[in-house]
Amino acid sequence: MKASVIICTYTLKRLKETIAAIDSVRRQSYSNFEIIVVVDNNYELLKTLNEKYGGQLRVILNKSRRGLSTSRNIGLEVAYGDIIVFLDDDAVASNNQWLNKLVQHYKDPNVMAVGGRAVPGNEIKSYFPQELYWIIGCTYKGQPQKVSEVRNLIGCNMSFRKEVFKKVGLFDASMGRVGNVQLTGEETQLCIRLKNKIPWARILYDPNAIVLHYIPNSRLSFSYITQRSFGTGYSVALISKLLGKERMGEEYSFLKLMLFDFIPKRILNVFKVTNLKNNLFQLSYLNISLFMVGWGFILGKCARLNKEQERYKYG
Numbered sequence: 001m002k003a004s005v006i007i008c009t010y011t012l013k014r015l016k017e018t019i020a021a022i023d024s025v026r027r028q029s030y031s032n033f034e035i036i037v038v039v040d041n042n043y044e045l046l047k048t049l050n051e052k053y054g055g056q057l058r059v060i061l062n063k064s065r066r067g068l069s070t071s072r073n074i075g076l077e078v079a080y081g082d083i084i085v086f087l088d089d090d091a092v093a094s095n096n097q098w099l100n101k102l103v104q105h106y107k108d109p110n111v112m113a114v115g116g117r118a119v120p121g122n123e124i125k126s127y128f129p130q131e132l133y134w135i136i137g138c139t140y141k142g143q144p145q146k147v148s149e150v151r152n153l154i155g156c157n158m159s160f161r162k163e164v165f166k167k168v169g170l171f172d173a174s175m176g177r178v179g180n181v182q183l184t185g186e187e188t189q190l191c192i193r194l195k196n197k198i199p200w201a202r203i204l205y206d207p208n209a210i211v212l213h214y215i216p217n218s219r220l221s222f223s224y225i226t227q228r229s230f231g232t233g234y235s236v237a238l239i240s241k242l243l244g245k246e247r248m249g250e251e252y253s254f255l256k257l258m259l260f261d262f263i264p265k266r267i268l269n270v271f272k273v274t275n276l277k278n279n280l281f282q283l284s285y286l287n288i289s290l291f292m293v294g295w296g297f298i299l300g301k302c303a304r305l306n307k308e309q310e311r312y313k314y315g
Contacts, residue, residue, distance in 0.1 A: 003033040003103055003159075004081030008062075008071035009089035010040035015048065017090040017214055022057065024092035030099040036079060038062055038071040068155075069171035069186045076165055082106075084165070087211065088137070088156035092121065094210040101209035102159045105147075112194060112201035113160045115153030116209025117143075127281035128220050131262045132289055135228045136219045142257050143205070150205040151250050152191035157211040160194075164201075168193045175235065184228070185235035192243045225285060229292035236293075237300025258290055 005025050009018045018037075025035050035057040039046040049059045060078060062071045076084060083103055093099070098116070105114045117139045124136075133140035137156050144150070168190070175186045194201055218224060236251050266283040269275075 001032065001082040001103060001106060002080060003030065003083040003085055003099060004036055004075075004079035004162075005033055005085045005087060005099070006036045006038065006072060006075035006079065007087050007089055008038045008040065008068055008075065009045065010042055010066075010071075012042070012045050012048065014089055015045070018049070019052070020092050021087055021089050022053070025087065025099070026057075027096050028093065028099040029096045030103060033085075033099060034058065034080060036060065036075045038075045040068075040071045041066050065173055067173055069173040069175060072186075073170040073173070076162075076170060079162065082162055083159055084162050085159040086155065086157075088213065090214040091118065091156045091211040092214075094119075094212050098209055098211065101206055105204050105206065106161065108202065110200060110202045111161075111204055112164050112198060113153060113158065113191065113203040114209070115150075115158040115203075115205050116211065117205075117207040118154055118157050118211050118213045121212030121214045124215060125217075125220055127278045127285075129262075129266075129282040129285055131258065132225070132285060134232075135225055135289070136213075136215045138213050138215070139207070141262070142254060143207075145207060147204060147206050147208075150203055151195070152188040153203065153205065155187040156213055157209065158187065164194055164198075168197045175238075184231055185239050188235075189239050189243065192239065196243065222288075225289055226292050229289040230296035233293035233296025233298075234300035234303075235296075237297045238303070238305070241301070241305060255290075258286065262286060263290075 007018065007021050007025070022035060022037065025033075037049060037057060037059045039049065039059060040062045043061070046059060046061050053059065058078070060074065062074045064070060072086060083106060085099065085102060087093070102114050102116060105111050118137060120136070120138055130141040137154070139154065171186045172189055175184070175189060191203055194203065263283070263286055266279065266286060269279050
């Protein structure tokens, strides 16, 4: 099977990380693949990448609607592969077996999507709780420790059979930024639509297919955590309205873990003198994130779907 690895990028500020992402794919042991880099409305970045790689890979321009979903969709339209793989521009394959570990699962004809683990590629402050790693685009505490079927995949390290997009449609571009609200559920929405259309489809998570995701300090800030948590709650509300609240079981299960496991344990540990400061910070972050997710969910439930979102109703 031929694999098309799509890397979407948008800024020269990430040029170093983007080159690292591209080069980590070029080192893969799996031989039958192509690399497609989609540049989002940035002609200077397009020129820079074309000059560096000189036709060794395809670099194309998204000159229409800005956003990750639109760029992914443009990459899909030109991809030749049977398997479409998405890698973020600030993530790198941890070794040369990453692509092989994803593709091998497609020997099972019922497997329609496969994703892997994302771990921080740089040191994360000790006060940032692992339960909230989903905020920084990494695998978080509570996810499977072995190959398992899951509802949805993490965006920086995921793959699909190309036929999936012919059957269920492309990424919903309206799930990007709307006003001051950052919606983040494109991948979740797509995976739910996949299960709605093809109930027997298997979506697998393989923790052995690892990417290292670079996390800037700005993503560990209080303001980013509140904004991302609010946007996630808002997104969950919209997706539940679009595709049915019964499809949001993973969010409800994680909420139960937060309320009845993670937070109680943090409370019990908070007065351990050796880590008092970290424990207080981690407990505060968990509670603030939980509150903002809830607030975002309430407002999302009150919001009306726009015409673009209505197209995806019930998958």
